[in-house]
Amino acid sequence: MSSIRPRLDNSFRAASPMDTNPEQRLLTVAAAQLGPIASLNSPRSDVLARMIKLLQQASEKNVRLVVFPELTFTTFFPSYVIDDPEQLAQFFEPASQAEPYAVTNSLHSKPLIDKAAELGIDISFGYAERWTEEDGRVIDYNTAVYYSASQRRCVAKYRKVHLPGRYEPDRRPGVTQQLEKRYFTPGNLGFQAFRVPGLVGKALKAEDAKDLANPEGTWGRGDPIVGMLICNDRRWAEAWRCYGLQGVELVLEGYNTTAFAPQYEGTESEQESEALFHHRLSCQAGSYQNACFSVHAAKAGKEDHGSLIAGSSIVNPDGHIVVESRTKGDELVYATIDLARCRKGKGRVFAFDKHRRVEHYSRLVEQVGVEEPALL
Numbered sequence: 001m002s003s004i005r006p007r008l009d010n011s012f013r014a015a016s017p018m019d020t021n022p023e024q025r026l027l028t029v030a031a032a033q034l035g036p037i038a039s040l041n042s043p044r045s046d047v048l049a050r051m052i053k054l055l056q057q058a059s060e061k062n063v064r065l066v067v068f069p070e071l072t073f074t075t076f077f078p079s080y081v082i083d084d085p086e087q088l089a090q091f092f093e094p095a096s097q098a099e100p101y102a103v104t105n106s107l108h109s110k111p112l113i114d115k116a117a118e119l120g121i122d123i124s125f126g127y128a129e130r131w132t133e134e135d136g137r138v139i140d141y142n143t144a145v146y147y148s149a150s151q152r153r154c155v156a157k158y159r160k161v162h163l164p165g166r167y168e169p170d171r172r173p174g175v176t177q178q179l180e181k182r183y184f185t186p187g188n189l190g191f192q193a194f195r196v197p198g199l200v201g202k203a204l205k206a207e208d209a210k211d212l213a214n215p216e217g218t219w220g221r222g223d224p225i226v227g228m229l230i231c232n233d234r235r236w237a238e239a240w241r242c243y244g245l246q247g248v249e250l251v252l253e254g255y256n257t258t259a260f261a262p263q264y265e266g267t268e269s270e271q272e273s274e275a276l277f278h279h280r281l282s283c284q285a286g287s288y289q290n291a292c293f294s295v296h297a298a299k300a301g302k303e304d305h306g307s308l309i310a311g312s313s314i315v316n317p318d319g320h321i322v323v324e325s326r327t328k329g330d331e332l333v334y335a336t337i338d339l340a341r342c343r344k345g346k347g348r349v350f351a352f353d354k355h356r357r358v359e360h361y362s363r364l365v366e367q368v369g370v371e372e373p374a375l376l
């Protein structure tokens, strides 16, 4: 073919009227991948030291936001049958209406919070939350929080909605357990996006926008819009879309994903590569279909209960993996992203207001399981 086909990237594509050149909203973000936390009684101080070391590395790379894994302080204990309530309690951080973010004062996490504040780095991290209701009822959640260094406080909490696995242990010998339905209650906070202050320059504030006639004129100009997911949530398009319908620009997600389980089909390497494929597929599809960046932080490697995939990554609004971890150990996976790149997808292919036909979507919220068409 004689004619030179223009390369796909932007530099060759003639600017179209759609291509307003929005101001850049640059931000350096990172996934702090943790290697294995071997056992049920791995010393917390060791884990904290590893996390603080990753924060220090982040600071040297001018990273402003670090995402830590799901249940980041301990081994993935839902892989164990833990019948002793005392032993189970040690994995949980108490919280209540009086102190919804007590975790930041816990000896298990305060050194991390203090380091984040000192370095001026926002962090999100997952942990097991033991919530005491006003009436004294205790409810256990698989939770993540967002800590704003500039505000010196947590500004958001998310509780994992999609709990995989089962309630009753699988009593077959040698199987890998997945007991999140046993240890946690499905999250009750929904998928609430939130804005994070202090991360991008010249963010439009409500005060300055109050006399703007057209609210769409503020889209993509305020403080970054963030949503949090936890592990299995990333496999559910509904969860991503709830954030997409809030204009999300950055989804943060930590995970512990089994690489191999003896009860499933396939060799260790076959299962691990399939698990990595489905992890990437979920993250890339979610980002692309909601025109947002996403940051994914694994707890990876061989823990006493079994092995977990790595694959920590940063994905862009076109669904491309910008950067991915190269090891199964502690590793900072970082990139400078331009949140303005969300505007193309949000204004064209996924301009939800122009293209969605909600009159046909009722099954999505009226049905839980499959209802097949009648047999012929």
Ligand code: ING
Binding pocket: 164, 230, 231, 232, 233, 235, 255, 256, 257, 258, 275
């Ligand atoms: N772990 C796994 C995850 O969703 C899983 C559970 C693995 C479900 C593979 C389906 C397939 O990544 C957690 N912690 O949710």
